[in-house]
Amino acid sequence: MGKDAAQEGAIESHLQEQRRFPPSAAFAQRAAVDPAQETRLRRRAAEEPDAFWAEVAGQLQWDRPFRRVREGTFPDARWFADGTLNAAVNCVDRHLQGPRRNKAAILWEGEDGSRATLTYLQLHEQVSRAANVLRERGVDAGDRVVLYLPLIPEAVVAMLACARIGAIHSVVFGGFSATALRERIADAGAVAVITADGGYRRGGVVPLKANVDVALSEGCPSVRDVLVVRRTGAPLSLVEGRDRWWHEALAEVPRTCQPVSRNAEDPLFILYTSGTTGRPKGIVHCTGGYLAWVAATTAWVFDLRDDDTYWCTADIGWITGHSYVVYGPLALGATVLLYEGAPDFPDRDRVWGLVARHQVTVLYTAPTAIRAFMKWGPAHPARHDRSSLRLLGTVGEPINPEAWSWYHSVIGNGRCPIVDTWWQTETGGILISPLPGVTTTVPGSATTPLPGISTAIVDSAGRDVQQGEGGLLVITQPWPSLARGIWGDRERFLQTYFSRIRGVYLTGDGARIDAEGYHWVMGRVDDVINVSGHRLGTAEIESALVAHPSVAEAAVVGTPHELTGEAVAAFVTLKADVEVPDRDALLQELSDQVVHQIGALARPCEIHLTEGLPKTRSGKIMRRLLRDLAAGRQVQGDTSTLEDRAVLERLREQEERPGSD
Ligand code: WTA
Numbered sequence: 001m002g003k004d005a006a007q008e009g010a011i012e013s014h015l016q017e018q019r020r021f022p023p024s025a026a027f028a029q030r031a032a033v034d035p036a037q038e039t040r041l042r043r044r045a046a047e048e049p050d051a052f053w054a055e056v057a058g059q060l061q062w063d064r065p066f067r068r069v070r071e072g073t074f075p076d077a078r079w080f081a082d083g084t085l086n087a088a089v090n091c092v093d094r095h096l097q098g099p100r101r102n103k104a105a106i107l108w109e110g111e112d113g114s115r116a117t118l119t120y121l122q123l124h125e126q127v128s129r130a131a132n133v134l135r136e137r138g139v140d141a142g143d144r145v146v147l148y149l150p151l152i153p154e155a156v157v158a159m160l161a162c163a164r165i166g167a168i169h170s171v172v173f174g175g176f177s178a179t180a181l182r183e184r185i186a187d188a189g190a191v192a193v194i195t196a197d198g199g200y201r202r203g204g205v206v207p208l209k210a211n212v213d214v215a216l217s218e219g220c221p222s223v224r225d226v227l228v229v230r231r232t233g234a235p236l237s238l239v240e241g242r243d244r245w246w247h248e249a250l251a252e253v254p255r256t257c258q259p260v261s262r263n264a265e266d267p268l269f270i271l272y273t274s275g276t277t278g279r280p281k282g283i284v285h286c287t288g289g290y291l292a293w294v295a296a297t298t299a300w301v302f303d304l305r306d307d308d309t310y311w312c313t314a315d316i317g318w319i320t321g322h323s324y325v326v327y328g329p330l331a332l333g334a335t336v337l338l339y340e341g342a343p344d345f346p347d348r349d350r351v352w353g354l355v356a357r358h359q360v361t362v363l364y365t366a367p368t369a370i371r372a373f374m375k376w377g378p379a380h381p382a383r384h385d386r387s388s389l390r391l392l393g394t395v396g397e398p399i400n401p402e403a404w405s406w407y408h409s410v411i412g413n414g415r416c417p418i419v420d421t422w423w424q425t426e427t428g429g430i431l432i433s434p435l436p437g438v439t440t441t442v443p444g445s446a447t448t449p450l451p452g453i454s455t456a457i458v459d460s461a462g463r464d465v466q467q468g469e470g471g472l473l474v475i476t477q478p479w480p481s482l483a484r485g486i487w488g489d490r491e492r493f494l495q496t497y498f499s500r501i502r503g504v505y506l507t508g509d510g511a512r513i514d515a516e517g518y519h520w521v522m523g524r525v526d527d528v529i530n531v532s533g534h535r536l537g538t539a540e541i542e543s544a545l546v547a548h549p550s551v552a553e554a555a556v557v558g559t560p561h562e563l564t565g566e567a568v569a570a571f572v573t574l575k576a577d578v579e580v581p582d583r584d585a586l587l588q589e590l591s592d593q594v595v596h597q598i599g600a601l602a603r604p605c606e607i608h609l610t611e612g613l614p615k616t617r618s619g620k621i622m623r624r625l626l627r628d629l630a631a632g633r634q635v636q637g638d639t640s641t642l643e644d645r646a647v648l649e650r651l652r653e654q655e656e657r658p659g660s661d
Contacts, residue, residue: 021408022440023417027390031437032303038438041451052452053079053480057292059299060085060331061094063261066288070478074505075498077478079289080264087268087291088127088164089259091330095120100306100333107309107358108153110231111200111341118153120333123160125255126153130161130246132253137225139192141166141260144270146190146223147316148172148181148208150199151340154229154246155316156326158194163268163287166260170270170282173317174199174206176599180280182215184272185223187282188487192225194246198232202342205232213239264288270487271319273425274537275496276527282487283319283425289480291327293429297450298328301419301433302362303391311337311354312364312393318534319425320395324364328429343369348376352384363411364393364421368532370403370411371563378410386411391436393419396533397565398521398644404443422446422521424507425535426497428481431455432519445518453479457513460654462501465512470647472525473511474504510644510651522644525651527623529558529566534601536568538623541604544597545570548590550578555613555621556604559630560645567605568594569630573612583609606630624649 028034033041044052050069057066057080066083095101106118118126139145145167149155155171162169170188172181185193195212198205209228216223228238229246238244262268268290270282302324304310310329314320329336337358343351351373355363373381392412394404399420408418418441422432431453432446439447449455457471458464465471475482482505486493497506510522524530527538538556545554552575561567572590580586587607594602608629614622627649 018442020440020442021417023437024415027417028437031435032305033300033435033437035438038435038451045452049452056296056452057083057288057480059295060090060288060292066264070480074478074503075494077482078265079286079480080292083264083288084261085264085288085291086164086166086259086262087287087327088131088160090291090295091160091163091327092120092124092127093259095333096124103306103333104335105330106153106156106336106338108338109340109354109358110152111203111339111345116153123157126157126250127160127164128257129250129253129255130157131164131257131259133227133249134161134167134192135165135257136253137192139165139167139225141262142168142266143192144168144170144188144190145192145194146170146172146181146185146188148174148193148195148212149229149316150174150196150201150206150208150231151315151321151338152196152199152229152231153338154194154196156330156338159269159316159322159326160330164257164259166262166266168267168269170272171317171322172272173315173599174208175317175601177596178211178214178218179597180599181211182218182220184280184282185215185220187272187279188270189222190220191222192227193223194227194229196229196231197234197236200232200341202345205234207234209236262287265484267484269322271322271425273319274528274535274540275492276537276539277492278537278539278543280537280540281489281492281496283483284485284487285322285428285481286484289482290428291331293479293481294323294328295331297430297433298324298332298334300435300450301421301430302329302364302393303436304329304332304334304362306333308361309335309337309358309388310362310364311339311358311360313339313343313351313366313369314364314395319428320364323429343372344376347380349380349383352381352386355386355389356384359388361388362391362393363389364395366396366533367394367399367403368397368564370394370399370407373411374403374406375563381411386413389416391419392416393421395421395423395430397530398523399444401443408443417441420444420446422519426483427475427479427507428483431475431479432521442518445514445520447518449519453477455513455519456504457511458501458504460500460651462504468512468514470510470512470522470644470651472501472651473507473509473519473521474501475507476504478505510648512647520644522648523566524558525648529556529568531558531561531566531568531601532564536598536602540598541568541570541594541602544594544602545572545590547597548593550574550580550586551590552576553613555623555626557623557627557630559605559627561605568602569626570594570604570607571610571613571626571629572607573610580609624653
């Protein structure tokens with residue numbers, strides 16, 4: 001495409017972005033946050049912040065009520081620190097006292113069509129039993145338990161069981177390899193692992209327990225116990241003295257379990273996410289501030305009511321699954337749908353069949369999924385009743401206006417507001433999002449910060465940029481659900497988020513704010529890439545490649561991809577003495593090496609063998625050049641974000657100046 005045509009395309013879609021979607025009167029009338037309530041919240045947050053935050057946290061059930069709201073500031077703000085509570089009690093026990101006792105907490109469908117329902121009362125029993133099993137095996141408050149499970153009810157039970165006894169769970173996504181699992185178990189120093197004999201994915205079985213066996217055989221001396229959920233019935237061997245079947249263990253213990261009161265600042269979980277170095281970082285979230293904010297934002301953004309059936313399609317291996325499958329919705333006593341498998345199995349209408357069968361009212365998914373649905377065509381949703389839907393959400397990546405419009409018109413029949421929610425593993429909960437009964441939405445913008453959240457766009461020296469100009473997105477005031485640290489690496493926590501620009505939290509995203517205060521998030525400015533809404537560190541993939549005996553050096557960059565947002569492009573130089581009799585075989589080996597070390601989600605879409613990598617005089621790889629190269633091989637698709645890409649490149653260049661880190 002010529003330059004003029006590209007520019008025209010960009011301008012055209014920029015104009016398109018100016019379409020506005022005000023909330024319907026009908027929605028606004030019943031919304032949890034209506035315009036009057038919004039005004040009140042924002043005013044209170046600005047004028048009496050302590051009272052505002054106390055009101056947010058006051059929605060939880062505290063064992064010992066807090067008297068102090070916030071102490072200190074970035075990077076060490078502490079919230080509600082003299083209060084105590086238990087997260088599992090908040091998500092389960094407190095709903096037993098009233099009409100929610102026999103309400104469905106979890107509706108579950110396996111990929112193979114199995115189904116289960118757990119009421120709050122049943123969830124309570126399961127969580128209590130699982131907590132008793134852990135306690136009996138000597139798992140104490142503060143101990144780490146790794147969960148490596150398919151998306152089955154037991155996964156939620158296991159998380160809440162840990163929370164009940166104050167153990168810190170660390171969920172590892174089932175798509176990660178044995179090597180990646182081992183690394184996370186070892187870093188967390190976990191004493192127990194909860195897994196399953198397998199999980200279904202696109203008709204196949206993911207060998208979860210076999211991966212655990214490999215991981216543990218490679219040195220995770222801290223692990224004493226492995227609990228195995230029976231899911232597929234595949235034959236497997238249990239290691240004497242270490243492994244037990246979940247169902248047998250649960251059957252042998254009492255069905256009530258005294259919960260442990262936790263201090264608000266005690267850790268609730270660790271969740272590993274990718275950063276800019278080779279090692280994944282264990283993001284630590286605390287109990288009180290985290291739970292308070294995810295519960296509040298679930299109420300504000302998803303507008304959940306007792307008659308809703310809510311479906312967030314994220315896996316519990318990601319932060320979205322923690323905050324908006326488990327903790328937020330269950331804290332509100334909602335009915336949550338869980339689906340184990342792939343959206344296109346056995347057919348491309350699976351998601352819409354689920355929506356119709358369970359009469360889903362609120363659906364929260366990722367732009368990648370929406371782009372796939374778009375590609376598969378409108379006939380699939382058209383086959384199913386979607387009239388139950390009343391609100392749609394997206395998360396994880398910038399959503400292109402085309403996908404937004406398709407979601408709105410085809411999936412929502414133009415009736416449902418869309419909440420494009422911006423947030424991160426580190427932020428714990430949603431920070432920038434429309435309020436569905438209040439905010440006029442514009443396709444492609446996450447709109448404005450929620451009440452209590454303050455943002456700014458700055459340059460690399462920390463100065464505010466001109467309005468409308470691209471820059472680094474920072475959060476300027478503490479909020480309760482910010483991560484409390486990186487497990488075992490205080491220095492990295494300070495370095496990554498708080499050292500480059502003083503006095504604020506650095507998100508790592510590039511963004512601009514328009515004249516109406518709407519935020520346009522463009523993507524990462526650091527060496528983190530976002531494939532299908534999953535964060536991957538380029539350095540992690542590079543170190544997987546360099547571990548191959550033939551490889552001298554590797555550089556990995558993200559390249560635009562029409563379905564997955566970004567895809568992994570790798571440039572590899574081989575050691576001088578390496579002969580390559582079969583190039584394709586070598587490329588396959590390199591690709592498999594990445595899958596082996598990290599998981600299939602990190603598989604490169606292209607690997608280029610090169611003589612050398614372009615470097616600055618100080619020896620830094622010139623990633624911008626590689627990104628251009630990688631993108632040049634792509635067919636030009638959507639041009640709407642071309643302008644943003646140019647800004648992003650400039651920001652990245654600033655980040656990549658020699659000596660900038
Ligand atoms: C990106 C996922 C644009 C962003 C909850 C962020 C988004 C990273 C949006 C965090 C959005 C998330 N619009 N970009 N609505 N939501 N992102 O930690 O780059 O897996 O930094 O958390 O996803 O990814 P993470």
